[in-house]
Amino acid sequence: MSQSHHENENMGAGHITKKNYIIGFLLATLFTIISFGFVAFKDSMPRSAVVILLSVAALLQMFVHLYYFLHLNKSSEQRWNVIVFAFTALLVFIFVGGTIWVMYTLNLRMM
Amino acid sequence: MNTTEIKNREEAEVIAAEHAHHAELNTFGFWIYLMSDLVIFSVLFATFVVLGKNYAGGPGPKELFHLPYLFIETMFLLLSSVTFGFSMVAMHEHNKKAVITGLIITGLLGLGFIGMELYEFYELIAAGHGPDKSGFLSAFFTLVATHGAHVSFGLLWLIVMIIQLVKQGLSDGVRSRLVRLSLFWHFLDIVWVGVFTFIYLMGMV
Numbered sequence: 001m002s003q004s005h006h007e008n009e010n011m012g013a014g015h016i017t018k019k020n021y022i023i024g025f026l027l028a029t030l031f032t033i034i035s036f037g038f039v040a041f042k043d044s045m046p047r048s049a050v051v052i053l054l055s056v057a058a059l060l061q062m063f064v065h066l067y068y069f070l071h072l073n074k075s076s077e078q079r080w081n082v083i084v085f086a087f088t089a090l091l092v093f094i095f096v097g098g099t100i101w102v103m104y105t106l107n108l109r110m111m
Numbered sequence: 112m113n114t115t116e117i118k119n120r121e122e123a124e125v126i127a128a129e130h131a132h133h134a135e136l137n138t139f140g141f142w143i144y145l146m147s148d149l150v151i152f153s154v155l156f157a158t159f160v161v162l163g164k165n166y167a168g169g170p171g172p173k174e175l176f177h178l179p180y181l182f183i184e185t186m187f188l189l190l191s192s193v194t195f196g197f198s199m200v201a202m203h204e205h206n207k208k209a210v211i212t213g214l215i216i217t218g219l220l221g222l223g224f225i226g227m228e229l230y231e232f233y234e235l236i237a238a239g240h241g242p243d244k245s246g247f248l249s250a251f252f253t254l255v256a257t258h259g260a261h262v263s264f265g266l267l268w269l270i271v272m273i274i275q276l277v278k279q280g281l282s283d284g285v286r287s288r289l290v291r292l293s294l295f296w297h298f299l300d301i302v303w304v305g306v307f308t309f310i311y312l313m314g315m316v
Contacts, residue, residue, distance in 0.1 A: 011290045012135035016203065021196035028189055028304075036182055039312050050316050058308035062301050069192055069297040081142055088146040092153040099157040 014071020014078060024068025031061035134287045141291040145298045148261075152302050155254040159310060165246030172247075172314025175240060181311050184227045185303065188262075191220035192300045199293050202286060210289070211276050217296070218269045221262060228259050251310060258306055261299050268292050 010016055035057045042050045066072045072082055164171075198213030232252070235241065242252035272292060275285050 010138075010199065010203070011131070011287055012138040013290050013294060016196070016199055018197060018200050021193050021200075024196075025189065025193045029186070032182070032185055032189070032307075035308060035312055036178060039178065039315050042316050047316060051313065054308055054312055054316070058304055061304050065192070065297060065301045065304065069196060069300070070294065080139060084139075084143055084146055088149050091150055095150070096153050096157045096160070099154075100160055103161045 010071070012077065012081070014073070016071065020068050020071070024064055027064045027068070028061055031057050031064065035061075130283065134283070134290075137287055138290055138294070141294055145294060148298070149302075152254070152257070152305070155250075155257060156305065156309065159250040159254050162246035162250040163310075163314070167245035167247075169245050169248070170240060172311065175235060176311050176315060178312075178315070180227065180231070181307055184224055184231075185307050187220050187224040187227065188300050188303050191217045191224070192297055194220060195293055195296050199289065202281060202289060205281060207276060207281050210281065211273055214269055214273050214276070218266055218273070221266050221269070221296075225259060225262055225266065228255070232256070254310065255306060258299065258302055261295075261302075265292070265296055265299060268295070 035054055038045075038050050038053050038057070045053075066085075072078055072085065074082075194213050194217045198210045198217065201209035201213055232255075235248075240248055242249050269292065272285065272289055275288075279285060
């Protein structure tokens with residue numbers, strides 16, 4: 001494998017350009033401002049809407065970071081990184097979701 | 112090329128490929144560590160969800176958190192991710208000076224973030240709202256301080272890398288360590304997105 005073939009290949013951490021970081025920064029800033037905006041204008045919407053919109057904005061911003069900063073994408077070079085991340089996300093879903101479910105139900109039954 | 116030259120060339124290519132493979136494995140191994148770190152943060156988040164409304168008759172997020180302050184803090188960290196990214200681009204262009212400059216700016220921005228966080232903690236504790244005062248505050252301080260501790264270790268690592276860069280330039284070891292530090296740094300910004308959204312902003316709703 002020659003060097004030139006892997007120009008800007010980042011030891012398994014993905015292909016990088018300045019443009020990636022600038023676009024990622026602008027999108028992340030946009031989502032940040034949107035999130036803060038939801039809170040600033042929370043009185044004009046039902047609370048559940050704000051909660052959902054904030055969560056979605058956070059999730060989308062995390063994807064922005066993962067794609068533009070961490071270069072996680074659908075390429076075969078990134079495949080194992082993505083698989084390991086997806087598995088961890090599943091664990092997190094079980095731990096956090098399960099905790100919320102159990103504690104909420106417990107609280108309900110003890111009232 | 113004669114037979115010996117061909118053989119030497121092939122060996123050099125094999126060695127280069129092995130080094131590249133080894134570096135990739137190091138990167139992947141570090142990524143797996145970051146995933147375990149993600150699990151740790153997620154259970155701290157879960158703890159906050161469970162305890163986050165227990166104010167023990169004391170103040171809650173609406174009384175204690177300041178949005179403009181939080182926004183500036185967030186931008187410090189976000190910008191530092193970008194400047195680190197620029198360092199990595201410079202690394203691939205073999206521009207040692209630009210790498211060092213980028214890392215120094217990243218470090219200063221990270222220091223700004225930590226400084227603001229420490230000041231926030233100081234103010235809270237001085238006003239009698241320390242981590243021992245309520246379930247909400249315990250969970251808040253634990254999660255946010257764990258993140259802050261990670262960033263602080265990252266800053267230390269940054270300093271070490273700058274020193275190594277000055278002393279040995281963009282050697283193979285320095286490059287692969289910088290790649291891992293970059294993963295670490297970006298990961299912490301992702302965790303912060305979760306922190307400022309679900310701990311701070313959600314509490315203000």
